[in-house]
Amino acid sequence: ATASSGTGGRIGFEGIPASVADRVVVPRGYVAQVLAPWGEPVGVAGAMPAFRDDLSNSAEEQALQLGMHHDGMGFFALDGGQRGLLVINHEYTDDGMLHPGGMAPWTAQKVRKSQAAHGLSVVEVALADGRWQLQRPSRFARRITADTPCMVAGPAAGHALLRTADDPSGRTVRGTLNNCAGSTTPWGTYLAGEENFRFYFAGGRDRDADQRRWGMTEQAFFRWPEHDARFDARQHPHEFHRFGWIVEVDPMEPGAAPIKRTALGRGAHEGAWVATTADGRAVVYSGEDARFEYIYKFVSRDRIAPASAGQSAAQANRHLLDDGTLYVARFDADGTGRWLPLVHGEGLLTAAAGFADQGAVLVRTRQAADLLGATRMDRPEWLAIDQARKTVYCTLTNNSARGAPGQPGVDAANPRANNVMGQVIRWHEDGDFDATRMRWDHLLLAGDPANPRPEAQGTIRGDLFACPDGLLLDARGLLWIQTDASAGEMRRGEMQAMGNNQMLACDPATGEVRRFLTGPVNCEITGATMAPDGRTLFVNIQHPGEPPSDRSAPDEVTRYSTWPDGGRPRSATLAIRREDGGPVGT
């Protein structure tokens, strides 16, 4: 294990070595504090059930506590940044670790608890004497779960493909799920993706071509359909179309329903990130974290409206993301790229091709992108936007199927077969963020120069990592990269030099990479969020102790990790600060 310690440009901390220890390690001079673990009550007044280590909390109690598997996150300042709201995604559940006795027997009550541990949390936090604390009770404290009523907006709202027996209007969906990455908008709301929604639905053997294109399987990975017919696509085929959207939440309005924004397209969205054009329109970038899927951007028709007397910016922009143009990216071999419009009636997207209207284009965004010849990517995860330089970064986490028999081969943007390491791509928009042309290159290819396979060696200048996922471009221009190699991969030969999942800082001007944080055993590092003053970095530790997929008994999980407190492994939010209170990373 090596760590760089040069005097790189803007990176001001001492890099740390790779680690296989069951703890969080940060550079000298930094402190990482556990702030918000799974199971803590979020702070709804009069309803704050304590976490019970024997897992006996009910579904109803779980719906008042932080959910499982923290992922993307956003910070909303309440006054000066010393107090604020954290919105935290809870991507999914490990049901072997959620219920007493694991998954046997599998019951309706366990399905309800799993659904209650999905979704989002809103918690109030405050800084005092250098430590962040949950503020409970808080009038903002809230859980959004797989059962919370959500509204549908944009061109697909009310579409025939979204209507179900429970919701003949096609405009109200129960819940959001598999919320992966999160971001904040310039108008003070939060955007969350609905990533691997296919894992919740059972399609049976007679799945149609559309269901197969979207990866629906015969049985559901999460086993909800066994006790909740809503997720049985044989009985309720349109419920599947009601997930895979970008969801917008106004954290300042605890009573406001989350809104699924269909104009941004449907997909296994990791998340969505907003840039602003010179004339004040919103450009929302997103990708689908699935092998050979695409990168998108949406350009709003209208300008972002300012707050006014009696109306917050969130309220003033309540319909901003419902009208505009969606594009998909094509990365050409000469280093240029095109944004191809996904507009009904334009080019190939006609009724004759199976797209009756714009709602159909949006429900079947993947098939529309297929027709246009967009570039099939190596699993796009997070994006980060350099507003001043009109530049966008995107992690392409890995794609071991690239170049396999019957699968797409390499292309310029996805240049390695059996790509287990991943890469970071970036593009510079031609003029402004609404451009239809861009120039692209790779910031780096992840890998290990000591690997005997040339295609696994990579181009990293500095500390080694694999499987880039979370991204954050901070106000000073440092690009923070978080990794998500699977538990099995981390133990296998090709990634041994990288150790546990980690977070690194990259200076995009020089390409230098330096390791900042290493996580406990079998966790993912995610959720990078900076407080407005740059003096606190919030990070999520997801699924410490996750068993490799071949695990047998649920109780074995504690043998992999006892983070954070020596007992049961729990996902948790960290608050990381310098001991001297200075800006993080300098």
Ligand code: FEO
């Ligand atoms: Fe939920 Fe693509 O990570």
Ligand code: CA
């Ligand atoms: Ca991710």
Ligand code: CA
């Ligand atoms: Ca990932």
Ligand code: CA
């Ligand atoms: Ca994960």
